Amino acid sequence: MKVHGRSPGTFSLIAPLTLRGNAVVIADLISFLEEWIPPGSAMSRDNPGLQVGDPREELRGVLVALDVTPAVVEEAVSAGVNLILSHHPLIFTPLSRLDQTTPLGGMIAKLVRHHVAVYSAHTNLDASGQGVSMALARALEVDKPRFLAPPESRWLKKLAVFVPPDHAAAVREAMARAGAGVIGEYTHCSFNLEGTGTFQGGENASPAVGVKGNLEQVLEVRIEMILPAWKAGAVVRAMQAAHPYEEVAFDLYPLENSDVSYGFGAIGDLPMPVSLEDLVQRVKERLGCPAVGVMEGPSRNIARLAVCGGSGGELVEAAWKQGADAYLTGEMKYHTLLDYKDRITVLLAGHYPSEAVIVPEWAQRLRQWLDGRPVPVIETRVMTNPLTYQI
Numbered sequence: 001m002k003v004h005g006r007s008p009g010t011f012s013l014i015a016p017l018t019l020r021g022n023a024v025v026i027a028d029l030i031s032f033l034e035e036w037i038p039p040g041s042a043m044s045r046d047n048p049g050l051q052v053g054d055p056r057e058e059l060r061g062v063l064v065a066l067d068v069t070p071a072v073v074e075e076a077v078s079a080g081v082n083l084i085l086s087h088h089p090l091i092f093t094p095l096s097r098l099d100q101t102t103p104l105g106g107m108i109a110k111l112v113r114h115h116v117a118v119y120s121a122h123t124n125l126d127a128s129g130q131g132v133s134m135a136l137a138r139a140l141e142v143d144k145p146r147f148l149a150p151p152e153s154r155w156l157k158k159l160a161v162f163v164p165p166d167h168a169a170a171v172r173e174a175m176a177r178a179g180a181g182v183i184g185e186y187t188h189c190s191f192n193l194e195g196t197g198t199f200q201g202g203e204n205a206s207p208a209v210g211v212k213g214n215l216e217q218v219l220e221v222r223i224e225m226i227l228p229a230w231k232a233g234a235v236v237r238a239m240q241a242a243h244p245y246e247e248v249a250f251d252l253y254p255l256e257n258s259d260v261s262y263g264f265g266a267i268g269d270l271p272m273p274v275s276l277e278d279l280v281q282r283v284k285e286r287l288g289c290p291a292v293g294v295m296e297g298p299s300r301n302i303a304r305l306a307v308c309g310g311s312g313g314e315l316v317e318a319a320w321k322q323g324a325d326a327y328l329t330g331e332m333k334y335h336t337l338l339d340y341k342d343r344i345t346v347l348l349a350g351h352y353p354s355e356a357v358i359v360p361e362w363a364q365r366l367r368q369w370l371d372g373r374p375v376p377v378i379e380t381r382v383m384t385n386p387l388t389y390q391i
Contacts, residue, residue, distance in 0.1 A: 024373055026083055026117055027055035029062070032369050033085075033121060037131070040230020041155060041262055042124040051090040052108055053117020059083060064363040065380035066356055068118055072382050073107050077114045079378055084111075085362065087132070087355060089120040125358065127151060127262045130365070132309035135357045137266035139286045140279075140305060140328070147263025148306050149318045155259050157232055160224045161239055161250040162197050164209065168221040174242035175223070179231035184260045191224040197249070208244040228259065265308035265315045267322055273303040276345060279326065289353035290389045295337055297345035299325040309355040320344045330354035352385035 030050065042048045051068075061081030065072050068090040076084050090107070099105040111118060125131045129147075137145035159180060163171045172190055175181060181189040197220040201212030210216035227235050232252060240248050274282070279302050280292050305326050306319035312329035313336040319327035320343055327344055330351035337346060359379050366377045 024059045024370070024375055025055065026053065026057055026059050026119075029059055029083065029366070029369075030055055030119060033119070036365075037121050037124045037128050038228070038230050039121075039124055040228065041127050041151070042122060046123045047089045047092055048120055048122050048124050051118040051120055052111045053083070053115070053119075055117070057082060057115060057117070059375050061376040061378065062363075062366060063378050063380055064359050064366070065382065065384065066352065066359060067384040068107065068120075069382065069384050070103060070107055070110075072380055072384065073110055073116065075380060075382055076116050077110070079376075081376065081378060082114075082116050084116060084118045085366075086118060086120045087122060087125060087358060089122055090118045125362075126309065127264060129261065129263075130361070132355050132358045133264065133266040133307055133312075135361050136287075136307045136309050136328075136354060137268060137305075139357045140282060140307065141270060142266065142268040142305050142307070143271050145266040145268040145307075148265030148267045148308065148322070149263060149315050150258030150260075151262040151264070155229050155262065156226060156255040156257050157229050157252055158224055158226050158255055159232070159235060159239065159250060159252050160222055161243070161248065162220045162222055164244060165194070165219060165221050167242070167244050168192065168223060171239055171242045172223055172225070174238040175225050175227075175235050178235040178238035180225040180227035180235045182228075182261065183226060189226065193222045195220060195222060206246055208246060226255070226257075229254070265306060265312060265318065267304065267306040267319065267324055269304050270302065273301045276300055276302060276326070279305070280347065283328065283347060283349055287349050287353040287357065289349050291391060293346075293348035295341060295346040297326070297340075297343060299345060302326045302345070307354075309358070310351050316340050316344065316346065328354070350385070350387060352387070356385075 039048045061079065062083045062085055063076045063079060063081045064085045066087045068084055068086045072084065098108060100109045126133065134145055159175065161171065176188045181187060183189045196217055198215065198217050200215045201207040205212045209218050236252065280294060283292050284290065302325045304324045305328065306324035308315045308329045310330045313332035316327050316336060320340060325345060326347060328347040328349060331348055332346065340346065363377050363379045
């Protein structure tokens with residue numbers, strides 16, 4: 001993960017499998033993923049989603065990997081799968097040309113020739129409550145990890161709509177089903193206030209209440225529900241479909257709140273405090289990294305641990321302010337380390353080892369969703385870490 005600002009976590013639910021006949025198509029898997037880790041929760045500079053391929057094709061198998069490299073593409077082709085699910089996007093910046101003599105152009109051409117699609121979930125997976133940093137925290141035995149930093153405020157909106165009382169329940173339910181009214185572990189959250197609405201229908205109007213041409217005063221309920229910004233279109237459409245009025249009066253506006261369902265990094269207490277030496281050994285064993293960079297802080301016993309997969313230098317301030325004895329991430333800028341020297345212990349495990357923990361968890365989640373369907377889910381055997389460690 002690379003943080004520019006902040007980003008989101010989400011519900012631990014398995015969406016129902018939608019089948020076209022007896023086949024599972026790539027679009028089915030994408031629908032499941034986007035309910036769990038919506039692309040709209042990614043950071044603005046990111047490029048999650050379908051990178052290459054036809055979502056209408058039948059799903060023959062999935063290869064789960066951190067990166068898409070020529071070796072990973074060959075692994076997918078050799079295994080006979082037709083979808084690579086990666087954490088890091090294959091295409092991060094817009095392409096101005098597709099030159100097959102370049103590594104990226106060659107990979108895309110090979111993927112297209114062999115009908116292998118690529119779908120990536122990057123900062124939206126980082127921000128999930130079942131994402132990279134939470135998997136990293138669990139691997140290191142952090143008890144009941146919580147988000148270290150909130151997401152950007154741009155992710156939340158509020159919809160306020162004015163409804164006749166006898167239609168209020170139906171409109172609330174339609175909005176909730178479309179994704180509004182979720183606050184943490186609670187759904188169907190709304191505020192309702194009765195008041196008087198006025199309107200006067202024109203010559204071509206067909207009012208559901210009253211008579212056109214008359215200035216009507218009617219009892220209405222103002223319903224307010226919070227919603228993720230990326231679900232605004234779906235929620236508004238659902239509300240309008242359930243609303244009895246010909247012209248619906250509603251307000252949709254952004255909020256400065258942080259969405260508690262999403263966040264970056266993770267922090268929590270270890271079941272028992274451990275020495276720095278024991279924590280380093282645990283990191284090596286659990287993450288499979290032969291070396292760990294350590295900047296020693298004031299505490300030699302680690303009781304509270306904060307983590308962030310990938311490049312998490314921007315969250316060290318949050319870790320320090322929340323009383324973490326140590327902060328583990330993949331990599332951090334030199335001068336950021338200097339700024340926090342003697343304030344907090346920092347462990348650098350490497351970008352790849354700090355994120356690779358998500359691959360088996362991601363694969364297992366897909367197997368659960370497939371629920372016994374004959375679609376193999378394979379964890380890559382290709383080591384895409386560009387670094388080797390010579391000790």
